Amino acid sequence: GNQIKNAKLVLLGDAGTGKSSLVLRFVKGQFVEFQESTIGAAFFSKTLAVNDETVKFEIWDTAGQERYHSLAPMYYRGAAAAVIVYDITNSATFIRAKKWVQELQAQGNPSTIMALAGNKADLLESRQVSAEATQTYAQENGLFFMETSAKTAINVNDIFYEIGMLWTLV
Numbered sequence: 366g367n368q369i370k371n372a373k374l375v376l377l378g379d380a381g382t383g384k385s386s387l388v389l390r391f392v393k394g395q396f397v398e399f400q401e402s403t404i405g406a407a408f409f410s411k412t413l414a415v416n417d418e419t420v421k422f423e424i425w426d427t428a429g430q431e432r433y434h435s436l437a438p439m440y441y442r443g444a445a446a447a448v449i450v451y452d453i454t455n456s457a458t459f460i461r462a463k464k465w466v467q468e469l470q471a472q473g474n475p476s477t478i479m480a481l482a483g484n485k486a487d488l489l490e491s492r493q494v495s496a497e498a499t500q501t502y503a504q505e506n507g508l509f510f511m512e513t514s515a516k517t518a519i520n521v522n523d524i525f526y527e528i529g530m531l532w533t534l535v
């Protein structure tokens with residue numbers, strides 16, 4: 366039907382991986398080279414037509430810094446979806462992403478849809494994290510995985526659309 370289905374979504378991951386840039390790309394279709402770093406968390410919303418339903422994303426873009434870690438459960442508890450972001454050019458951010466996955470598996474809601482975004486996929490020449498290894502890891506952990514670029518827009522709408530699809534099936 367034509368009902369609006371609300372989907373609380375949280376972005377998690379190291380500072381600098383491109384969480385705010387992914388949101389800006391998805392919500393406003395824009396990209397800035399010098400995105401200001403997020404303090405605490407920022408809120409955005411955007412509706413998306415998925416099949417014959419309307420999904421209204423209520424997006425919490427978190428800061429990522431360790432000093433804000435204790436706030437994270439406020440955002441991921443009760444979330445329809447969590448997008449865990451790492452930077453394909455920085456393997457430390459992938460290690461951190463796996464820690465987020467573990468934390469959500471242990472403390473989060475089992476029904477939260479989890480997506481892994483390997484961002485900055487436009488910077489292939491600086492790649493440190495292999496897509497194949499990540500795909501295997503994602504399958505083993507029941508996440509879906511896409512490499513994205515907030516800069517070129519590759520897979521950005523797709524990852525939100527995929528989440529919207531899964532959410533309409535819940």
Ligand code: GDP
Pocket residue numbers: 378379380381382383384385386387397398399400401402403428429484485486487488513514515516517
């Ligand atoms: P956040 O701390 O995770 O929110 O990351 P930001 O969105 O603030 O992005 C950090 C830096 O990475 C900024 O300078 C962005 O312009 C840049 N950035 C974000 N996404 C991409 C991307 O897909 N490709 C490239 N080349 N740079 C990106």
Ligand code: MG
Pocket residue numbers: 384385386401402403426427428
């Ligand atoms: Mg940010």
